[in-house]
Amino acid sequence: MNYEFYADVFFLSNFYLDFLAVYLTSEILQQKKKLLRYLLCSAVSSVIGCVLFLVITDYDLYLLCIHFIVNPGMVIGCFFPAGKRIYGKAFGLMYFTILLLGGSVEWLYHTIAGGSYYELCLLSAAVPVLVFLYILRQRRKKVHCFYQVSVEYQGKTLDVQALYDTGNNLIDPYVRQPVHIISRNVYKMLIEQEQASIRLVPFSSVGCKNGILEVFTVEKIKIKWDEKEIELAPAVLAAADDRLFEHRPYQMILNRCVGGKMGRKEEEICI
Structure with missing residues (x-):
């Protein structure tokens, strides 16, 4: 044929x-x-x-x-x-x-x-x-919500893209404040060579049952969406491995507490 x-x-x-x-x-x-x-x-x-x-x-x-x-x-x-x-x-x-x-x-x-x-x-x-x-x-x-966040620390201001994650429930046990996760690269840009008050906070997540994060407090962060903005002062940040943010459009993971600060129901936060 x-x-x-x-x-x-x-x-x-x-x-x-x-x-x-x-x-x-x-x-x-x-x-x-x-x-x-x-x-x-x-x-x-x-x-x-x-x-x-x-x-x-x-x-x-x-x-x-x-x-x-x-x-x-x-x-x-x-x-x-x-x-x-x-x-x-x-x-x-x-x-x-x-x-x-x-x-x-x-x-x-x-x-x-x-x-x-x-x-x-x-x-x-x-x-x-x-x-x-x-x-x-x-x-x-409905799950991934992205925001523009400005971080202010020791006279420096850094703008990053952030993901709102309802699965981030991490709390700093020393100051009883919610912890927002940033990439190691952002951490280096904020800290540079200056001395910062770093504390170690244990955490548990999928793939890492017993981990340690370097946590520090910044003066404030500003979270913006649409024409609105909220300010968290002070705010606690933790540096995570850059692999967590590899090929992602964001460099920061917000704590789920942000939803309450915005005064909205969790399912209404996404834009």
Whole structure:
């Protein structure tokens, strides 16, 4: 049996499905990179796939090259730099997504469309992806709330992006004040070479049952959202490992007590 090979259809189909899978994976793993990078990596992998299909006569060898060379290369290209666990999760999620989308397109094309309107069936693959992304983002809005925070300490003012986290219940046992977590990098910018009154506070969290944090008190922090602002003076901050904030859009994790200070119900705080 002979088949006609259309390189343009092959390229566009693979490019389209690869891009959808990459973008969806980046949203799920919260590993957002530039959109242009996703487009380029998807295009390059699709071009390489076309070339390999034309050059390699053994179909099994072609599949091995795609699964173990081209696709892993696309994952690395899209998410570099990242940890090994991120690469592994991204690879698994992308494969699952591509199989699901590819199977959906084939089912629509052969069952619903009766072997016609392939382009329409291909475009329709974006619908469940867009719906899923909308639901995912709406759910995250209810859990992750971001604020602009100004920290004032020893004459210095530093603006950072902060996450409001209802799971942060840490209290400084020495001064009985809630503790807000900052990245080690922000801590160094605040402290520099000056001496600060540092105290060690034990904590427990997922993945670390018995940990110690370096805690210090700043003059005040100002939390801003919309046209409103609240001031906490003094405020207690703790320096955490930068890995906690790696590839995140925030450098600070606010204590859940912030919700009460704002005078709102917890579920109404997100903006």
